[in-house]
Every structure is written in C-alpha cells, then in structure tokens.
Amino acid sequence: MTTLEKDLETRLAEDHHQAIKLWLRMLTCTNLITGKIRGRLRENFATTLPRFDLLAQLERHPEGLRMGELSQRMMVTTGNVTGIADQLEAEGLVRREADPKDRRSVVLRLTPKGQAVFSAMAKVHEGWVIEFFEGLSTEEKETLYALLGKLKRHLNGRRSP
C-alpha cells in the first residue's frame, strides 16, 4: 500500500468518525434543550411538550388543522395526535369540528380559552429558547441555521421520507 492510499484511507476513516461524533453531539444538544423545556413546562404550567407543540401548531393556523396535518407537522403518528387531542379537548383548550368537505376528517381548532392559555405560555417559552441559544452570536446562529437547512434538505431529499 502506498503512502497516498494510506492517507486517503485515514482521511476517510476520520470522516466517518466525524459523522458519528457530530451526530452524537447534535443528539446531546437536542436532548439537553428538550429536557430543560419539558421540566420548565411542567413546573411553570403543569403541561407537557407535546401538548404545547399541538397548541403551537393550531395557533399558527386559526382556520384549524386536520389530525393528519397535525401528525405531519408534529412528526408523530396520527394515533398519538388522537390521544393528545383527547386530553386538550377534555381540558377545553381545543375543539373537534366536522370538516364540511370531507366527512372522514376532523378539524381541530383552538378554543378562546386555548388561545389565552397558549399565548401566556408562548411568551415565556420564547424567552427560554432565546436563553438556550444566547451562547452563540447572531452570525453563528445564522451559520448553524444554514447548515441545518442543508442537512434537512439532504435528509428529506433521498430515500425513506
């Protein structure tokens, strides 16, 4: 084996190791942040991250969203959305409505109470996220955002969507 070949092999191996290290670090950061958010949502508002997430999606879509749309946006199964929606409906924060265009569909909307409860939480939540990322400068956040955008396109682009 020549020196050039050895170098190429080494560089490839390092690149492989690099991807693994990168992935583990990314996973760690995400876990740290979700853990903090989960704990604070519980302590401050006695609610959970998926409940908050569902309300956030509805708040961005006052016209309501179907269960399938919610499951796509929240990246969970429709069965999971059903369970979370059940709880929020029991708490009076969301309402199931019939879709006039398709009787198979259910459209979920925020109730006035749900809007009020969510907007109180959203302000505080935004502050937490700002705090978590304030270790990075605006330029660094911009770079990170762009790199993750490229990663996301690659992940969505090829197989197993």
Place this chain on the structure above:
Amino acid sequence: MTTLEKDLETRLAEDHHQAIKLWLRMLTCTNLITGKIRGRLRENFATTLPRFDLLAQLERHPEGLRMGELSQRMMVTTGNVTGIADQLEAEGLVRREADPKDRRSVVLRLTPKGQAVFSAMAKVHEGWVIEFFEGLSTEEKETLYALLGKLKRHLNGRRSP
C-alpha cells in the same frame, strides 16, 4: 421613538425569532434522523434505539458500567436504564455483576453474545449516520460540530444542569 431605537428593537425581535426558527429546525433534523435510525434498527435487527444505545455505551467500556453511569451517559433516568437492562439481560446480551467496592451498585457488562450482536449492528449503523450527513462537506461538518460544541458548553454551563 427615534429611528435608531426602532432599528435596535427590530434587530432584537429578529434575533428572538431567529432563535426559535433555529431551535425548530434543529429539532426537525434530529427527529428525522432518529426516526430513520429507529425504523432501520427495527427492520434490520429487530431492536430499538435505546437498546442499541445501551449496548454502545457498554462496548466503549469493557470494564462495565454502573446503572447510574449508564443513565448519565444515555441522558435518561436510572429507572429507565433498569427496564432496558432487564430486557437485554433476558436476551442474554448483558450481564449484571456485583460491584465488590459498593454493594449497592450493579455493574453491567456485555456478554460475548452481546459483543458479537452489537459489533454486527454498529458497522451498519455507522454507515447510516455517514449517509445522513454526507450532504455536508468535511469542512461544513467541522463547522457544525464546533458550533454545537459551543452550544453544548453554554447549555451545561449555566443554570438547571
């Protein structure tokens, strides 16, 4: 309000929005990757991500790890580690051993079968991760790794450890 103040305020608001967008994109990328890995682990090896994660930790520490050490490294509760270890022990992949230095502790180690099963999976798993990140160049991965490192230090450094 003067023009300067308005600009400052606008810039701050944009910075806030930036943190939220960044966080949501980061969460999306992580969810996409974990979803792919989970599905492939199930299809190819009939196992799950937390099981794989526990085996991976033990593989890096042939001397064994205590339940508490595992829970820290896996970023889950010790109760959760107990349950996953129960399953892996029933499958004969790990073994509980008494810690001679501390009778409260349990040291978990890979069995020979566990080593064999894991190393077969690890090779394939590494290939998946390389594939997920090959949309980025070596330099881009390096930049992403560094930025996440800075983020991680900030997250660990301040309140709520």
Place this chain on the structure above:
DNA sequence: CCTCATTATTTTAGAGCTAAATAAAAAGTG
C-alpha cells in the same frame, strides 16, 4: 349500484420515559 383501492381517524398492544416513592448500603457527623 358495486367493488376495490385509498384516505382519515381511532383503537390497541407494547415499549419508552419520567417523577416520585421505596429499600438498602455507604458516608458523614457529633
């Protein structure tokens, strides 16, 4: 009409995960 494939939601079974309570051993303190 009537079937057949598709789409939308719910239900079910089981693993994952947390927080809190428990039990046992170790470590610190007067």
Place this chain on the structure above:
DNA sequence: CACTTTTTATTTAGCTCTAAAATAATGAGG
C-alpha cells in the same frame, strides 16, 4: 459508635409514542 444524610438501584403510576389493526368515508371503474 449511634444517628443522619446521601447515594444507588428498583418499583410504581402515568403519560408518550410507535406500529399495526380496526372503522369508516371517499372516489374511481366497471
């Protein structure tokens, strides 16, 4: 040494999530 606090692992109750099966409505073709 006795007493208290801390540490370590397990257990328990309850929510979260998935995959797969069950319901039910839509739509296309014959």
